[in-house]
Amino acid sequence: MSQPVTPAPVAPAEDAVRAALATVDDPEIRKPITDLGMVESVTVGADGAVRVGVLLTVAGCPMKAELSRGVTEAVSRVPGVTAVDVHLGVMSDAQRSELRTTLRGDAPANEIPFAQPGSRTRVYAVASGKGGVGKSSVTVNLAAALAQKGLSVGVVDADIYGFSVPRMLGVTGKPTQVDQMIMPPIAHDVKVISIGMFTPGNTAVVWRGPMLHRALQQFLADVFWGDLDVLLMDLPPGTGDIAISVAQLVPSAELLVVTTPQLAAREVAERAGSIALQTHQQIVGVVENMSWLELPDGSRMELFGSGGGQAVADSLAASTGTRVPLLGQIPIDQTVREGGDAGTPVVLSDPDSPASTALRGVADALAARQRSLVGKSLGLTPAR
Structure with a gap:
């Protein structure tokens, strides 16, 4: 009796492989590598x-190992x-320039996207x-x-002298520069940039006003x-x-004022919030930290x-003539400090703690807000 013939395995089609590659996002840019011109050959x-x-x-x-692993999987x-054999090459200058055009379009190199009338990003200072x-x-x-x-969330550590955000988010990597674009590191699905990523060790930053403004603009x-x-x-x-530079560079930014219940902190928080009167910014609300x-x-x-916190909110509402809510009261919680030291925010490391519950309440209030219409065109035309 003749033995059954085992059919030879059918090789996959190239289109199927490219379709699989379209599901792989660049770890830094968060877009499919097929859309970014990074797939050189199959x-x-x-x-x-x-x-x-x-093509890297x-x-x-710094993410080449993660990229290679994603392609392989x-x-x-x-x-x-x-x-699967993944061969890593490097983009040429022309290809990087084309990538920048793909990502930024024809926008000038020094244009701030959040300050443009069509921006849909809510900016909270x-x-x-x-x-x-x-x-x-x-x-x-x-x-x-x-x-x-x-x-989709980003954080700018604008506290140039006292930067601490990289530590609190557990960011240890450095930004990558691609044709005059800086790719921010990502931690806990949050994009973050800080002057601490550009200084060696724990070096102090000693700058005057113009340098601060330029750093923020970059x-x-x-x-x-x-x-x-x-x-x-x-x-x-x-x-x-x-604070003044933020108002100039991103006029639509809204202020979120943080204070403690202490009288001294309350008085200076009112001064910090009252800057909105001079910069014509909106105050989104007040957060009272270390409440009890x-x-x-x-x-x-x-x-x-x-x-x-309520006193600050009431004072700012009276001085600005707008509604300024107390968005939340955050209790003193040891897990907040532990999460900051470990680089994992407490809302992730201990989501059921009292501080996490209060912080998520503030986040819910911010997420539910309508996008600001400041500086945006309503598309209206005058009646004849």
């Missing part, structure tokens, strides 16, 4: 072995593929009157909570943020150069007093 052997040539944006791309899932009120902790936790809700214009839903800017305490300490018996110890 070769399919008769035995099902596939060789893929991928720069030779020292995607192509391996195609029926008939027996082996997180401000405080004095240091030590937990402004940066609030910023990174709100960013992580908003990203967890599925929004963070906003030269960094490729993509299509953000929300951009959070962690401002330095007070009403100095950076929950004791084991369920009672609350108000270490810094009480009512400060």
Whole structure:
């Protein structure tokens, strides 16, 4: 009796392999590598072995291992593929220039996308009157909570002298530059940029006003943020150069004021918020941090007093003639400090803690807000 003949394996079609590659996003740009011109070649052997040539944006791309792994996994899932060989090359200057045009279009190199009339990004400048009120902790936790809700989120660490956002988000990598575009590192699905990524070690930044303005402008214009839903800017305490520059560079930015219940903090927070009168910015609300300490018996110890956040909100509402809500009260919670030191925001590391619950409430309020119409054309024409 003759033995049944086993049919030879059918090699996968090249179109199927390219379709699989279209599901692979560049880890930094977050767009399919097929749309970015990064797939140089695809070769399919008769035995099902596939060789893929991928062009890196720069030779020292820090995410090349992750990119190679993503390509291998995607192509391996195609029926008939027996082996995957990923060959990494580097884009030429002309290809990088073409990539920049693909991402930024014809926009000038120094154009700030968030300041354009058609921008759909909500920009929140997180401000405080004095240091030590937990402004940066609030910023990174709100960013992580908003990203967890599925929004595209970016953070600008605009506190040039006292930068701390990279540590709190666990960012250790450096930005990559592609044809005058800076690709921001991503942590917990949040894109982030900080002067701390450009300084060696824990070196202090000693700059005057013009340098601060230029650094902020570069963070906003030269960094490729993509299509953000929300951009959070962690401002330095007070009403100095950076606060003024934000109002000039991104007029539609709205202020989110952080304070503690303490009288001294409340008074200076009111001054920080009142800058909106001079810059014509809107105040989105007030967050009261370190509101109380929950004791084991369920009672609350108000270490810094009480009512400060509501008092700031009421004062700013009266001075600006607008509604300024108290968006939330964040209790003192050791897990907030632990999350900041570990580089994992508490809303992710301990989502059921009292502080996490309060922070997510503030994030929900920000996510539900309508986008600002400041500076946007309504498309109206005068009646004849």
